[in-house]
Amino acid sequence: MVVTENAPFQEPTEIAKELLEDDGWTLETTYVTDIIQPNFSVDNGEYDVNFFQNLTYLWQFNQDHDLDLEPLFFMFEQPSGIYSREYDSVADLPHSAQIALPVDTANNGRGIRLLARAGAIEVDESKSTPELSVDDITENPKELEFVEVDQQSVGTVYDDVDAVFGFARLLAEVDVMPEEALIIETQDEALPFAMTIVAQPGFKEDEPEKYEALKSAYHSEEVRHWYGDYLGGLLTPAFDRDIDAAWEEANQ
Incomplete structure (x- = not known):
């Protein structure tokens, strides 16, 4: 997994890594500051997933580079x-x-x-x-x-x-x-820019156990609690937002 080297991405990832280890999974992570290569790295199979971008950035990146990467689930919203x-x-x-x-x-x-x-x-x-x-x-x-x-x-x-x-x-x-x-921004204006975890198309269907393990760890109460403490709760977990509906709307 490739993740941006920034607290709201890195710290929840470290929490998720520990939870996954407790369940018998190993999450290998690379932290970067680049906002271009993580998508190419997932597209070429070097990494399974990345966590650094919002939904609209992903849509635009796909358009600009003729890719078809997909969001797996939302993580957080930020005004x-x-x-x-x-x-x-x-x-x-x-x-x-x-x-x-x-x-x-x-x-x-x-x-x-x-x-x-x-x-x-x-x-x-x-x-x-x-x-x-x-x-x-x-x-x-x-x-x-x-x-x-x-x-x-x-x-x-x-x-x-x-x-x-x-x-x-x-x-x-x-x-x-x-x-x-x-x-x-209003909440409605900000939603298309909520942060997501992203994979190659079909990851959810082809790797259901990995998908469910990742989602469970990242959407855990431990991660929710971390966001609640960070900068006085400035970032809002978007765990319950419908990623499929938002992605369909983005692609219309």
């Missing part, structure tokens, strides 16, 4: 929003303000959508959120400037730009909490 060190509202952002956005397509559009909802820009409304990019901005009266950064770096650039779009957990790690966001 994401626009944050600023200096300004108290989107309306306060000055002319030519610099806004940092994640460079990856699936998350880039989330920030653009929020800025449009706040009235700072107008966008092509025929585009879904995952499809949006700066090229789809139709009106930008303040001539906002967009700086694209790695999704894991938004916390580190927080002090260097006028505002950032970022995951709540990454901002919380630099002591910026969701209540400080200028605007934040």
